[in-house]
Amino acid sequence: MENSSQSLFMKIEDLKKEVRMLKEENTKTKRNLMWKVRKLEKEKIVNDNDKIRLEREAKSLRAEVDRFRHPPLILATVTEILDNNRLAVKSSTGPHFVINYSNFVGDKLIEPGARVALNQQNFGVVEVLHSEKDPAVSGMEVDEKPSVSYSTIGGLEDQIVEVKETVELPLKKPELFKRVGIEPPKGVLLYGPPGTGKTLLAKAVANETNATFIKIVASEFVKKYIGEGARLVRGVFELAKEKAPSIIFIDEIDAVAAKRLKSSTSGDREVQRTLMQLLAELDGFESRGDIGIVAATNRPDILDPALLRPGRFDRFIEVPAPNEDGRREILKIHTKNMSLDEDVDLDFLASLTDSVSGADLKAICTEAGMFAIREERENITVSDFMDAIDKIMGVEHEEEFRKEAGVMFG
Ligand SMILES: Nc1ncnc2c1ncn2[C@@H]1O[C@H](COP(=O)(O)OP(=O)(O)OP(=O)(O)O)[C@@H](O)[C@H]1O
Structure with a gap:
């Protein structure tokens, strides 16, 4: 009798141990899974951002290609209106021309002194230009x-x-x-x-x-x-x-x-x-x-x-790319107003960012801040910086690769 109750007790203890182990294993698996989900979420954010950036870049490159397709126009100043269809102009390259024009070039008035853009092939007036000295117009x-x-x-x-x-x-x-x-x-x-x-x-x-x-x-x-x-x-x-x-x-x-x-x-x-x-x-x-x-x-x-x-x-x-000391100084400047976790070590971050420019270091700081904002945290952690470095330096390498590919195929 005593023997059977003892063996029963042992069995119960074994079962308890097994339940404990399963529980532990379960928590570990759960933690692992959560960690994987977080990692995937981060990867998704990085991918989404990359997608937006690449789309923006493609759009601006497309606009650039469109611009190059259009031949440059000749700039000229109207010197005299000869009759309803003809103008005398002095082109910016020197010679004077008599050209035909139509009244339908925008709503700006064509009068002596007006600046006009002429098509290179037939010297038609394509556009009547701004004549003021406006810094915004001239791209200053x-x-x-x-x-x-x-x-x-x-x-x-x-x-x-x-x-x-x-x-x-x-x-x-x-x-x-x-x-x-x-x-x-x-x-x-x-x-x-x-x-x-x-x-x-x-x-x-x-x-x-x-x-x-x-x-x-x-x-x-x-x-x-x-x-x-x-x-x-x-x-x-x-x-x-x-x-x-x-x-x-x-x-x-x-x-x-x-x-x-x-x-x-x-x-x-x-x-x-x-x-x-x-x-x-x-x-x-x-x-x-x-x-x-x-x-x-x-x-x-x-x-x-x-x-x-x-x-x-x-x-x-x-003005070369910054060395390690320079990178630490630049990081110090750009993190001056950021609330950093105490374990964020700028020396360590400077050592990880070999051959990165000042503009990239600024982008790394901003990106680290963005990671914290996305997770609704006030403090920026080492891991935010690591993710930001991965992202910015990854883009750097991608750009290098694209440049090289451009040289090879372009
Ligand atoms: N040495 C630096 N110290 C602090 N910030 C820097 C430094 N270099 C670059 N930056 C950051 O990068 C941004 C861009 O730098 P800046 O426009 O001066 O570069 P640049 O050398 O003129 O570049 P580009 O040749 O592309 O015109 C700056 O506004 C600043 O935030």
């Missing part, structure tokens, strides 16, 4: 008081010193140069990979010298109308004089200043004319200490040497 960005200061730029201490000497000093203390009897540098060329802080440097000088910041992307000079580029260059310098003290920042200068090619399509000739106008403005312009010129490029190797002669852009400052 004008900022009377940029808020960027040197303290918001990370890892570029040496470059800041050089910019202070070459751009800031002539604006702040032109008398120093006069006293010593040397010409202050006219133009400074910043070169380096995209997103490393070239625009930031130019904005910081403008802020430091209370100057108006005038930015123009050089590809805008030669985008639309033949003859428009040279006019825009003149416009930028005129505006800079009006708003002096000012800093003219010409981004992507290689778009108008690449070494001369042998081919001469109308587009190439337009680029040439724009470059000539830019050189003429630089030569004719007395650096009286109230206008600083800063240009930027990712491709210093293809620049026309004419642009780099003394008295033009004769100072070069390299």
